[in-house]
Amino acid sequence: MTASERCAALRDALTEVALGVADGTTRGAVMAHLATCDSCREELSSLAAAADEVLLLAPEREPSADFEGRVLARLSPDPDLRSPAEDLRTPAEPDRPAAEPVHPVTVRRHRARRAVLATAVGVGLLGAGGAGVWLATAPDRELATSYRSTLETANGRYLAAADLTTDTGSGGSAQSVGTVFLYEGNPSWAYVVVRDAGAAPSYDVVVTVDDGAEAGAAAGSDPAHHYPHGADGPDPGGPDLTAGTREIALGPCVVEADTCSAGGVLDVAVHDVVSVRLTDPDGATWAVADRRITD
Amino acid sequence: MTASDEALLAGMAAGDPDAAAVFVRRHQARVYGLALFVVGIPAVAEEVAQETFVRAWRHADAFDPRRGRATTWLLAIARHAAIDVLRVRRDIPVDPVAMVETIADPDRLAERVATGTAVNAALARVPREQATAVVLAAVFGLSGAEIAERTGVPLGTAKTRIRLGLRHLRDELTTMREVDTP
Numbered sequence: 094m095t096a097s098e099r100c101a102a103l104r105d106a107l108t109e110v111a112l113g114v115a116d117g118t119t120r121g122a123v124m125a126h127l128a129t130c131d132s133c134r135e136e137l138s139s140l141a142a143a144a145d146e147v148l149l150l151a152p153e154r155e156p157s158a159d160f161e162g163r164v165l166a167r168l169s170p171d172p173d174l175r176s177p178a179e180d181l182r183t184p185a186e187p188d189r190p191a192a193e194p195v196h197p198v199t200v201r202r203h204r205a206r207r208a209v210l211a212t213a214v215g216v217g218l219l220g221a222g223g224a225g226v227w228l229a230t231a232p233d234r235e236l237a238t239s240y241r242s243t244l245e246t247a248n249g250r251y252l253a254a255a256d257l258t259t260d261t262g263s264g265g266s267a268q269s270v271g272t273v274f275l276y277e278g279n280p281s282w283a284y285v286v287v288r289d290a291g292a293a294p295s296y297d298v299v300v301t302v303d304d305g306a307e308a309g310a311a312a313g314s315d316p317a318h319h320y321p322h323g324a325d326g327p328d329p330g331g332p333d334l335t336a337g338t339r340e341i342a343l344g345p346c347v348v349e350a351d352t353c354s355a356g357g358v359l360d361v362a363v364h365d366v367v368s369v370r371l372t373d374p375d376g377a378t379w380a381v382a383d384r385r386i387t388d
Numbered sequence: 389m390t391a392s393d394e395a396l397l398a399g400m401a402a403g404d405p406d407a408a409a410v411f412v413r414r415h416q417a418r419v420y421g422l423a424l425f426v427v428g429i430p431a432v433a434e435e436v437a438q439e440t441f442v443r444a445w446r447h448a449d450a451f452d453p454r455r456g457r458a459t460t461w462l463l464a465i466a467r468h469a470a471i472d473v474l475r476v477r478r479d480i481p482v483d484p485v486a487m488v489e490t491i492a493d494p495d496r497l498a499e500r501v502a503t504g505t506a507v508n509a510a511l512a513r514v515p516r517e518q519a520t521a522v523v524l525a526a527v528f529g530l531s532g533a534e535i536a537e538r539t540g541v542p543l544g545t546a547k548t549r550i551r552l553g554l555r556h557l558r559d560e561l562t563t564m565r566e567v568d569t570p
Binding site (some may be wrong): 104105108109112113114139140142143144145146147148149150151152153154155156160161163164165167168181277286362364 | 405408409412416417420422434441445463464465475506508511523555557562569
């Protein structure tokens with residue numbers, strides 16, 4: 094294939110990258126070509142600029158009167174500060190201890206804030222968030238940073254991290270032993286890093302995912318786009334934890350020097366992940382990272 | 389004296405809340421407008437708009453004026469945030485094609501051109517199916533396959549419309565810029 098044939102073959106891919114709809118593989122192929130093709134680089138630049146302009150088409154609208162005040166209140170000096178107490182509550186529980194100033198719309202804001210996910214801006218991922226509860230705790234921030242840089246290369250779109258904790262039984266507080274990372278991409282994957290591995294020589298990594306069909310979805314259509322306004326859809330915070338789930342075994346996490354790491358590809362979207370757990374050789378659950386907890 | 393966006397972003401990068409206040413006030417209508425256009429629900433759109441400014445604040449030092457205008461940088465952040473909400477919150481009903489029709493409607497052509505945005509006028513010169521495909525991708529992040537499905541055409545047709553539409557738009561914008569520049 095000559096150079097210009099390659100350019101022609103990548104025209105659609107180049108367009109997708111310019112529009113920000115390319116998947117990781119496509120983006121990689123285009124970037125590799127751009128390394129040696131000035132004309133395609135210029136083409137991408139002008140196409141991307143045009144694509145950016147399209148965003149100006151949406152009509153301007155004024156938000157509510159106190160919008161500016163609420164934004165400024167969120168611009169705190171340490172935007173990455175999070176407390177472990179924020180981790181494991183469902184969005185439907187409004188009485189959780191709030192780490193931020195409480196406003197009348199606190200509950201909805203927290204739910205929606207967690208629903209606004211990290212994504213790429215320019216070339217980098219900006220931060221972690223997730224539908225529900227996945228937050229990186231302070232000791233894992235360095236690790237999270239190194240994973241983020243890996244994902245930047247792969248056009249990562251959604252990094253979520255959750256604390257992996259052992260259950261020390263009734264009355265005991267959970268001990269953080271590692272971190273679970275979830276990446277929404279093409280495909281999605283889960284990766285577990287254990288800092289404090291405990292007694293077993295290895296653990297099995299099991300991912301529990303939502304599997305039930307969503308109530309009210311029209312047959313054969315995409316449930317996300319066909320709920321009429323005001324119709325009863327599924328309650329995002331409410332389904333029974335055990336109903337409509339299945340398990341994906343990701344394989345063993347073999348312990349060396351008190352640590353282990355393991356992961357694998359998921360055949361679901363990251364927000365369908367309910368929990369990730371590590372089981373010891375006897376099959377008992379040793380540690381878990383949960384999206385939702387029972388009361 | 390009015391501060392430029394670049395100056396405001398430099399101030400924000402240095403942690404100046406007054407610069408942030410001016411920046412938010414200046415851009416909140418277009419950020420919220422885009423968020424509302426994509427997610428359709430005012431309360432959710434406000435969350436997206438808030439999140440957009442928070443990210444702009446955190447990454448003000450990443451803005452490079454040589455690579456584009458602050459407005460489009462900011463709107464790209466808003467678009468990412470809005471699309472991510474749609475991916476996670478499947479309970480939000482949204483019909484991208486219907487939304488795009490509201491800005492691609494030829495009956496509103498005069499209205500659109502009158503708003504004075506160059507891209508409005510440029511898009512008016514792009515064949516309608518191509519314009520629709522481009523906006524579905526650029527604003528809603530729909531892939532060729534998703535556009536094909538939603539507009540009821542084969543995948544190849546959708547990809548062609550996107551490809552030709554974006555190039556056509558780019559060429560119109562370039563022509564308009566050349567005409568304006570002495």
